[in-house]
Amino acid sequence: MSEAVEKILANYAGEPPAVIGNLRRMLNYGRIGGSGKLVILPVDQGFEHGPARTYGPNAAGYDPRYHASLAVEAGCNAYAAPLGFMEAIAHEYAGELPLILKVNNSDSLGGPDQPCSALTSSVKDAVRLGCSAIGFTIYPGSELRNRMYRQIRDLIREAREAGLPTVMWAYARGKMSKQGETGIDVIAYCAQIACQLGAHIVKVKPPTEFVEYDVSKPLYEKIPHATLAERIEHVVQSAFDGKRVVIFSGGAAKDTASVLADIQAIHDGGGFGSIVGRNAFQRPRAEGIELLHAIQDIHTGKKTV
Ligand code: FBP
Numbered sequence: 001m002s003e004a005v006e007k008i009l010a011n012y013a014g015e016p017p018a019v020i021g022n023l024r025r026m027l028n029y030g031r032i033g034g035s036g037k038l039v040i041l042p043v044d045q046g047f048e049h050g051p052a053r054t055y056g057p058n059a060a061g062y063d064p065r066y067h068a069s070l071a072v073e074a075g076c077n078a079y080a081a082p083l084g085f086m087e088a089i090a091h092e093y094a095g096e097l098p099l100i101l102k103v104n105n106s107d108s109l110g111g112p113d114q115p116c117s118a119l120t121s122s123v124k125d126a127v128r129l130g131c132s133a134i135g136f137t138i139y140p141g142s143e144l145r146n147r148m149y150r151q152i153r154d155l156i157r158e159a160r161e162a163g164l165p166t167v168m169w170a171y172a173r174g175k176m177s178k179q180g181e182t183g184i185d186v187i188a189y190c191a192q193i194a195c196q197l198g199a200h201i202v203k204v205k206p207p208t209e210f211v212e213y214d215v216s217k218p219l220y221e222k223i224p225h226a227t228l229a230e231r232i233e234h235v236v237q238s239a240f241d242g243k244r245v246v247i248f249s250g251g252a253a254k255d256t257a258s259v260l261a262d263i264q265a266i267h268d269g270g271g272f273g274s275i276v277g278r279n280a281f282q283r284p285r286a287e288g289i290e291l292l293h294a295i296q297d298i299h300t301g302k303k304t305v
């Protein structure tokens with residue numbers, strides 16, 4: 001038993017043992033298993049952004065098997081993907097690599113609709129595929145957010161009955177400025193909403209110093225948020241004072257030094273880990289693995305940059 005993992009799981013004591021068991025599995029799997037930190041590989045960008053933008057930089061990624069094997073070889077705690085990718089690999093990886101079925105997705109085609117993902121798979125699919133969790137995206141800020149909140153209310157209940165925890169992508173999008181989508185007040189609010197909706201693991205983007213709402217401005221004069229580490233600390237506090245696992249996304253591909261500097265700040269601010277897609281699978285395989293290892297080492301405190 002890992003003390004760090006059990007300390008985290010004590011915050012989920014009201015959950016059924018099967019849900020806790022799946023959280024324990026993800027926290028204990030992989031190269032940093034048992035550390036209390038998580039590094040997850042998400043590959044839903046083919047759906048979200050299109051194939052050429054997603055796999056073009058490293059064409060090996062057109063093959064669904066590439067990503068699951070990358071997650072294993074790099075020692076990630078889990079792999080998240082939509083139904084099609086999951087169905088293509090689950091027979092080989094279920095029971096080994098913890099799998100997170102992304103049950104809603106949105107594409108980048110079509111008009112300027114308010115952001116709202118479509119339900120693209122179900123809790124039953126997640127059980128059939130041997131997954132350890134479901135994944136769901138909410139867009140706080142969208143005019144359609146209440147529809148997504150109702151959907152996840154029902155899905156969390158169903159997933160819990162099936163013994164599956166929920167990983168929630170909480171991305172502000174819609175009726176706010178572009179800068180506001182990653183503003184500190186907005187990201188902290190997204191983390192809080194996800195926790196209140198019952199998410200077991202929350203995923204948000206690293207926040208910037210920007211403050212979107214006038215009502216927030218005087219408040220943030222008193223909340224330290226000049227550095228990324230300070231902002232991470234505030235987001236973790238907003239996720240039930242650190243009693244929910246909150247992890248941070250990697251973002252569009254960028255140079256290694258910038259990625260690692262962000263990871264160091266996430267670690268310093270008390271973040272629970274990272275979910276890094278494009279920065280991992282768009283690099284040549286060996287480089288992607290090397291980067292994921294460096295990310296893991298920073299999160300566990302083995303390496304500093
Ligand atoms: P990345 O590390 O590639 O940013 O992946 C994390 C992620 O949350 C994906 O799961 C999702 O498809 C993507 O970010 C969304 O990115 P964006 O907000 O740029 O569309």
